[in-house]
Amino acid sequence: xxxxxxxIERQRQAYLEELQDLCRIPSVSTDPAHRADMQSAAxxxxxxxxxxxxxxxxxxxxxxxxxxxxxxxxxxxTLLIYDHYDVQPASLSDGWTxxxxxxxxxxxxxxxxxxxxxxGNLMFRLQAIEAYLQTFGDLPLRVRFFIEGEEEIGSPxxxxxxxxxxxxxxxxxxxxxxxxxxDEGIPILELGLRGxxxxxxxxxxxxxxxxxxxxxxxxxxALDLERRLxxxxxxxxxxxxxxxxxxxxxxxxxxxxxxxxxxxPFDPHVASQEYGLPLLPGLDGVEALRRxxxxxxCTLCGLRVGYTGPGVKTIIPNxxxxxxxxxxxxxxxxQIALVRMQQHxxxxxxxxxxxxxxxxxxxxxxAPDAAIVRAAxxxxxxxxxxxPIIYPLMPASGPMYDLCQAQGTPAxxxxxxxxxxSAHGIDENIAIEDxxxxxxxxxxxLREFAQT
Amino acid sequence: xxxxxxxIERQRQAYLEELQDLCRIPSVSTDPAHRADMQSAAxxxxxxxxxxxxxxxxxxxxxxxxxxxxxxxxxxxTLLIYDHYDVQPASLSDGWTxxxxxxxxxxxxxxxxxxxxxxGNLMFRLQAIEAYLQTFGDLPLRVRFFIEGEEEIGSPxxxxxxxxxxxxxxxxxxxxxxxxxxDEGIPILELGLRGxxxxxxxxxxxxxxxxxxxxxxxxxxALDLERRLxxxxxxxxxxxxxxxxxxxxxxxxxxxxxxxxxxxPFDPHVASQEYGLPLLPGLDGVEALRRxxxxxxCTLCGLRVGYTGPGVKTIIPNxxxxxxxxxxxxxxxxQIALVRMQQHxxxxxxxxxxxxxxxxxxxxxxAPDAAIVRAAxxxxxxxxxxxPIIYPLMPASGPMYDLCQAQGTPAxxxxxxxxxxSAHGIDENIAIEDxxxxxxxxxxxLREFAQT
Numbered sequence: 001x002x003x004x005x006x007x008i009e010r011q012r013q014a015y016l017e018e019l020q021d022l023c024r025i026p027s028v029s030t031d032p033a034h035r036a037d038m039q040s041a042a043x044x045x046x047x048x049x050x051x052x053x054x055x056x057x058x059x060x061x062x063x064x065x066x067x068x069x070x071x072x073x074x075x076x077x078t079l080l081i082y083d084h085y086d087v088q089p090a091s092l093s094d095g096w097t098x099x100x101x102x103x104x105x106x107x108x109x110x111x112x113x114x115x116x117x118x119x120g121n122l123m124f125r126l127q128a129i130e131a132y133l134q135t136f137g138d139l140p141l142r143v144r145f146f147i148e149g150e151e152e153i154g155s156p157x158x159x160x161x162x163x164x165x166x167x168x169x170x171x172x173x174x175x176x177x178x179x180x181x182x183d184e185g186i187p188i189l190e191l192g193l194r195g196x197x198x199x200x201x202x203x204x205x206x207x208x209x210x211x212x213x214x215x216x217x218x219x220x221x222a223l224d225l226e227r228r229l230x231x232x233x234x235x236x237x238x239x240x241x242x243x244x245x246x247x248x249x250x251x252x253x254x255x256x257x258x259x260x261x262x263x264x265p266f267d268p269h270v271a272s273q274e275y276g277l278p279l280l281p282g283l284d285g286v287e288a289l290r291r292x293x294x295x296x297x298c299t300l301c302g303l304r305v306g307y308t309g310p311g312v313k314t315i316i317p318n319x320x321x322x323x324x325x326x327x328x329x330x331x332x333x334x335q336i337a338l339v340r341m342q343q344h345x346x347x348x349x350x351x352x353x354x355x356x357x358x359x360x361x362x363x364x365x366x367a368p369d370a371a372i373v374r375a376a377x378x379x380x381x382x383x384x385x386x387x388p389i390i391y392p393l394m395p396a397s398g399p400m401y402d403l404c405q406a407q408g409t410p411a412x413x414x415x416x417x418x419x420x421x422s423a424h425g426i427d428e429n430i431a432i433e434d435x436x437x438x439x440x441x442x443x444x445x446l447r448e449f450a451q452t
Numbered sequence: 453x454x455x456x457x458x459x460i461e462r463q464r465q466a467y468l469e470e471l472q473d474l475c476r477i478p479s480v481s482t483d484p485a486h487r488a489d490m491q492s493a494a495x496x497x498x499x500x501x502x503x504x505x506x507x508x509x510x511x512x513x514x515x516x517x518x519x520x521x522x523x524x525x526x527x528x529x530t531l532l533i534y535d536h537y538d539v540q541p542a543s544l545s546d547g548w549t550x551x552x553x554x555x556x557x558x559x560x561x562x563x564x565x566x567x568x569x570x571x572g573n574l575m576f577r578l579q580a581i582e583a584y585l586q587t588f589g590d591l592p593l594r595v596r597f598f599i600e601g602e603e604e605i606g607s608p609x610x611x612x613x614x615x616x617x618x619x620x621x622x623x624x625x626x627x628x629x630x631x632x633x634x635d636e637g638i639p640i641l642e643l644g645l646r647g648x649x650x651x652x653x654x655x656x657x658x659x660x661x662x663x664x665x666x667x668x669x670x671x672x673x674a675l676d677l678e679r680r681l682x683x684x685x686x687x688x689x690x691x692x693x694x695x696x697x698x699x700x701x702x703x704x705x706x707x708x709x710x711x712x713x714x715x716x717p718f719d720p721h722v723a724s725q726e727y728g729l730p731l732l733p734g735l736d737g738v739e740a741l742r743r744x745x746x747x748x749x750c751t752l753c754g755l756r757v758g759y760t761g762p763g764v765k766t767i768i769p770n771x772x773x774x775x776x777x778x779x780x781x782x783x784x785x786x787q788i789a790l791v792r793m794q795q796h797x798x799x800x801x802x803x804x805x806x807x808x809x810x811x812x813x814x815x816x817x818x819a820p821d822a823a824i825v826r827a828a829x830x831x832x833x834x835x836x837x838x839x840p841i842i843y844p845l846m847p848a849s850g851p852m853y854d855l856c857q858a859q860g861t862p863a864x865x866x867x868x869x870x871x872x873x874s875a876h877g878i879d880e881n882i883a884i885e886d887x888x889x890x891x892x893x894x895x896x897x898l899r900e901f902a903q904t
Contacts, residue, residue: 030763033485088765094661153764194665198764207728209546209877212777213646213847215693215749217720217740218729222752226682230675241667268669276659277670277768288669297667300674301767304760306753307775311482312605312650312810313540314777315753315876316729323759325664325766358764395665424767425661 029086065149073139080171084151087114128442140450154359173372179415195328334360370410481538517601525591532623536603539566580894592902606811625824631867647780786812822862
């Protein structure tokens with residue numbers, strides 16, 4: 001692989017710069033104002049794949065943001081690479097050190113919205129394939145890229161894409177969009193992820209929206225609306241933030257799964273310090289991991305009463321809403337979680353609150369002995385001189401069930417982020433050395449997966 | 453005036469249609485996405501004034517939305533007409549019966565965002581001048597139009613405009629942008645308005661924004677942030693929603709002011725039914741009016757924790773904010789209200805909450821014996837065969853102090869809205885008969901003010 005490494009080293013500056021070019025496009029999928037940027041990002045990625053020599057198609061399904069589907073190479077094995085070009089919203093006023101869509105290098109880290117989640121992973125995988133091609137002339141297997149623009153909004157059209165174009169995602173193994181290393185620098189292979197149900201609770205008073213100059217004589221419903229949403233949310237969770245209404249559906253992890261946990265170097269106290277948030281009581285590393293992988297969560301992501309947009313609106317408000325994110329371990333589907341939540345609110349007297357589901361995805365699992373897992377282990381061993389850490393799941397979510405598990409494709413996460421990458425947060429970043437170590441690892445993976 | 457009336461009658465359909473044209477422009481000043489619409493609305497108004505024969509200039513001050521300044525006619529007296537082409541935000545999803553920017557006539561009412569506040573008033577005044585000119589050849593006085601695009605965001609550049617172009621607002625009397633009739637159909641003259649201080653309270657946790665998949669092990673600050681803002685707001689008000697921290701600054705109205713109140717036909721119970729909101733206890737008509745005119749208010753217009761924008765953002769939030777509107781009677785300046793609020797929050801232990809002022813305006817008063825008031829009384833008498841109702845103030849706010857009182861110009865409100873016009877609310881509307889009765893009244897006012 002030495003010649004491959006040398007190619008990467010020669011291209012180091014060019015590869016970093018093109019990653020920054022992609023990060024400059026504010027491809028925020030949740031915000032209709034960025035529709036043109038979404039188009040630009042998809043075209044940028046399609047064009048880059050064409051320069052790699054791939055057969056590329058931009059495809060829309062039912063009004064979706066464009067999917068970039070590409071194929072190159074040939075061989076017995078087919079590798080699916082799943083990435084996304086969309087990112088979470090971000091603005092300097094959130095507290096960023098530098099403009100989120102003006103990438104900046106500081107002390108060996110590259111800062112930009114999307115650089116960790118997931119434009120960095122997308123680009124090192126593509127660049128590794130280029131390095132392999134430049135070095136060896138052709139690939140030892142078929143590679144399929146499936147790159148979407150809706151990961152950050154819950155991949156709403158992905159199941160329809162898979163139904164319509166099953167041959168474009170068919171593969172023997174999949175490298176998943178995310179992936180990171182431990183604090184100690186050891187790559188982590190995650191063999192699945194939790195599901196998610198994201199809902200909006202909506203509550204409306206019987207009154208009209210009124211000009212606020214009437215406030216001296218009428219009773220505003222604002223605080224009642226707020227209290228009621230607050231109480232509804234509190235009714236959903238126990239003292240540790242777990243959703244009451246899913247309690248009887250939570251199953252204990254298998255002994256094999258439990259056995260993986262002590263090998264994972266995770267200190268929740270370090271994580272807590274890093275994030276500036278106190279831990280729930282009674283957590284050692286194993287118990288924290290058990291909860292993160294195998295228990296559901298219920299998070300208040302946002303709460304609104306009245307007008308919370310820019311500037312000034314002089315009203316006595318008449319409505320309120322709350323955004324709630326639930327992570328679901330294997331065995332609890334988003335459908336059952338939604339029904340349970342609606343039943344729970346009704347039983348607790350909150351039938352005036354409407355539950356609007358915004359995102360729902362199944363949890364997914366990959367068997368630890370799948371060829372793609374073994375190939376990833378060997379590739380990490382070759383570059384890092386040590387075995388990767390195996391996570392049975394990751395706490396986050398994604399459409400792995402629909403894209404992979406339902407098609408029988410084992411999937412694994414292997415990527416260039418680190419514990420302080422701040423995905424979805426301010427000052428999102430990757431370490432530049434991680435980026436190139438992963439580029440080299442991916443060159444090995446291409447060969448190992450062809451042979452394993 | 454009969455020939456003037458006949459001209460208005462002949463132009464009835466054309467005048468209504470051009471009002472609807474103006475209402476089709478979504479000139480929402482608070483939203484940067486509507487910047488081009490603001491420009492279009494200003495140009496539309498300037499062009500319409502040019503067709504009237506006025507000398508028109510579009511002027512910007514320090515990056516403001518355009519001011520449309522126009523002048524026509526001559527005579528000893530100068531009348532200033534103050535209107536605005538900007539409107540509050542509105543969307544069908546707020547609960548409108550028809551698209552807010554697609555005007556619709558139903559049962560003699562015209563529905564559209566801005567038709568009551570204040571595009572209707574702007575247009576009938578302009579059309580009355582046209583009718584007068586068409587009928588009599590020229591005007592008996594000089595008319596100055598001062599039309600801004602920032603009334604709904606607190607007229608932030610108006611004081612600078614007045615400083616820079618004092619001759620463009622100099623006048624012997626001013627007809628103010630708003631104005632309405634009673635339930636019984638009698639026009640109301642309002643001789644002033646309350647001031648306003650609109651602030652945003654901001655609160656930030658020590659933690660970073662975190663990906664919500666970590667929720668199983670950390671304590672989210674979301675509910676604490678919400679509770680703290682809630683408590684801070686509660687600390688500001690007494691049981692009837694009055695701001696505690698301004699209590700000792702409230703002065704009782706004069707006997708002359710109090711004597712006006714029983715003559716005002718206002719039943720707070722009818723208003724309460726109309727709005728769907730319960731009244732505060734112990735209110736008869738006079739007491740309700742005393743509070744609306746001479747007491748300050750403190751209204752929670754919006755409260756936000758975390759992400760409340762469109763779609764999905766999967767975070768453990770770390771910040772919260774609240775928008776608070778305070779109406780200020782004569783004698784309490786926005787400056788003193790801001791200082792008192794900051795002191796109050798500090799004294800009550802909320803020094804972690806930042807107070808960001810967004811809008812501040814002084815209250816204003818006009819003497820009941822000013823020429824412009826007497827002219828308006830005569831004009832109403834001529835068309836409605838009865839005297840107008842005199843309000844010492846109106847409960848709402850506007851830049852009357854800076855534009856008029858500080859220049860020694862008496863100002864009065866005389867306009868075409870009615871108690872159910874729903875300014876700032878859903879299904880904003882005017883009655884078409886009110887519109888044309890006010891057009892006729894304004895023709896009289898031009899003559900009366902020249903002669904009074």
